[in-house]
Amino acid sequence: MDIPYTVQTRPDTGIYNAKVGVWLFLASEVMLFGALFSSYILLRVGAATGTWPHGLLNIPIGTFNTAVLITSSVTVVLSWASLKLGNFGRYKLYQAITLLCALGFLGIKSYEYREKFSHYEVWLKTPVIVKHGTEEIKVDRLLGHIEHDGHHPFFWTTQTLTDKKVASFKLLPDPVHYTMTSKEMAHARAEAAGKPHEEIEIKSADVKRLSAFVPGHSTYFAVYFTLTALHALHVLCGAAVIFYIWGPGAKMWQTDPERYINRVEISGLFWHFVDLVWIFLFPVLYLL
């Protein structure tokens, strides 16, 4: 006896097996990401005032990436529809665009990650004076890039300063800090635009804590990296499946076209879910 309803829909439920499977799987995925979103809310609500970073992500790039992913969602539908109409060539083309979008998304995301890994926050034991437009102000928490021995190091922590016996390092401070409101940030950015950076020399002995924008920096970045990395993993897996069906698995179009269309549909459902997650992630992490 063969397993029934692998291709045909079952009359009383109106659905074929794999589709039930993927919907159930997506339900569990909703719970997975739901738990992470809930954690985000709980951590954010519980954070002490002035400690929850905002405005540190690159919104234009994020917006662009959102557009890339939405495009891929459209092409996934178009490719499935083309296949339904029997136009295999069109399907191949649209799905190729989907795959390119997926790769593009991951590439851009890696670039963003890389940016973060060499961007630092320094907590100082005693405040220093920095130029802020025309006035000078005292601050004990600075954001910026580090220069040491002509390099811009990645992943440094407080511990690195001792381990590498760094006596002092240069900091190219950002004009803003997340303790400012969004308005103040915009103002400070506008004022600092075009002016050369004023480097500060910081002695390691004065550093209370040093962290790149890595998961350990704050609960904000912890959530950011966990959510986006998990999402990226989903993009990667989804793209791998779509690629398999598109490339090596495409022989099935000749032998069992109905089943092949089902496969494309299933992978498309998953892909839409992955996009949907990003539609939530983007405003929550970048804009709020």
Place this chain on the structure above:
Amino acid sequence: MQATTHTAPHVGDHKPHHEEPGFWSKYIFSTDHKIIGIQYGVTALAFLLFGFCLMLCMRWQIAHPNQVVPLVGPLLDKFLEDGKGGIMTANLYNSFGAMHGTIMVFLAIVPLAFAAFGNYVVPLQIGAPDMAFPRVNMASYQFYVLGGIVMFVSFFIPGGAAQAGWTSYSPLATSIATHGQAFWLIGMVCLINSSLLGAVNFIATIIQLRAPGMTWMRLPFFVWAQFVTAFLLLLAFPPLEAAGVMQLADNLLGTSFFLPTGLAVGGKLADISGGGSPLLWQHLFWFLGHPEVYVLILPGMGIVAEVIANNTRKPLWGYKSLVYSVLAIGFLSFIVWAHHMYLTGMGTKISAFFQTTTMIISIPSVIILTCLFISLWGGSIRFNTPMLFALAFLPMFGIGGLTGLPLGFAAADLHLHDTYYVIAHFHYVVAPGTIFALFAGIYYWFPKMTGRMMNEFWGKVHFWGSFIFMNVVFQPMFFQGMQGMIRRMADGGLNYTSALHPETIGGLSQTMMSLHTVILWGAVGLGLCQIPFIINVFASMKSGRKITSDNPWNATTLEWQTPTPPPHGNFEHAPTIHRDPYDYSVPGAAQDFTPQNQAKP
């Protein structure tokens, strides 16, 4: 052809439709639901025994603190870093405790109750040729084995296995500087993936592969129980997976998801960002944790229902109430989790809410138990081994469930939380409860799997021994707990240590202290009583009484209307279902049972 006419010549001589697969693809990388069920069963039973042995070592420590553990002492000394001298050191006690819980819940009971029995029985009972996704099924088992290996290996790494309890509360789980916790988390992620794949498969199978005529209200209760269980796993496990990933990040990447600001470890301020929430871990853990306890019990209830219907020769009383109750439990079990957290200071309003939902969820549980009890009324009961275990399940689960009510009231829980009372409560539900149900299932379905009966005499020895010693072990814990014996402490906790020094006040009474020895020897007795069972399984496989019919218990459900053991693809002819699952003693019928696939006259 009428299924019940299969007789001896059919048994075992069935030729598979396809060509004979090789050893590896037949037994190791099988996609056949029956083989996978048996694989799950064997592996899970091995873990059950292993988890039990861990507990024996711990009971020795409580009864005879810091004395060399008999028999296994040299092994502890030789293989485990913390077991030097063959003594249960505090670290070893902690990891054995954590791993006992983890292994019993995630590697023994759930795989046995849900995956093993579910895999073997559900497709047969709904008249399906296999699970909906056979290869996913195989992957599920492989993830389970992988998770098991990771957990097992963690005993032997430097620093030993996880020590923060099966609940792995942060910040404790992150402050312990060994790698056991990382292994635990990675193992858990494997096990969770395994469960998710299994859950998807079960639900899809039950929705899609029911044979023609097998309407929802004709499903055997066991299938309903597995259906709800699968939903619990599907929806409750992902949050724990998320939490596991976050705790892993806390341990390995230095994040602070669950670590509060100002956390000091070993008197030194930890070099972390802080800002995390230990309560968040507890919420995520118990969001799984409570549904998980129903994952542990519902399949057991399903098995008991099957065995009772079969051996009372009567339809189950209140089939519909059973179904609706199990569905109600499914929904409600998602909104009671914080009754495990009354003492965390989460607030009285929240406590009041969860106290209310907890009381509400006990209603469907009681309905199920009541239906099963009433099902016995007026039946001509066959007291065979599976039935004895099923009958014992009822009062044992009753004790476990009723003692849960005081725990559900925040006021009473203040006193009882984290004492041996809680240990006794949930062990009554899972040990003489679920495990007895699982034994019932093994004795009941063994003939279908092997074509031979298990020995009744040794089965009864196994039953009576287990029944007595289970109670010897767990009954005293209620009293110890009420006197304030704290759980989880390698030194027994304050009231225990005080009792060792008669000049201090507030210790446990001498009676309570002497019960530790009773419990120890009760546990040893319980272990010895499993020897007849183990021998019985292997001996009966080889030389048990051959069954002369495919339906030795004269049962109505479909799994008995197949050849024995069922071939690949299960049924010789696709069955059609004509009637309710428990048509026993139908007036006017030729026999006292009418199989589900027998057409109406």
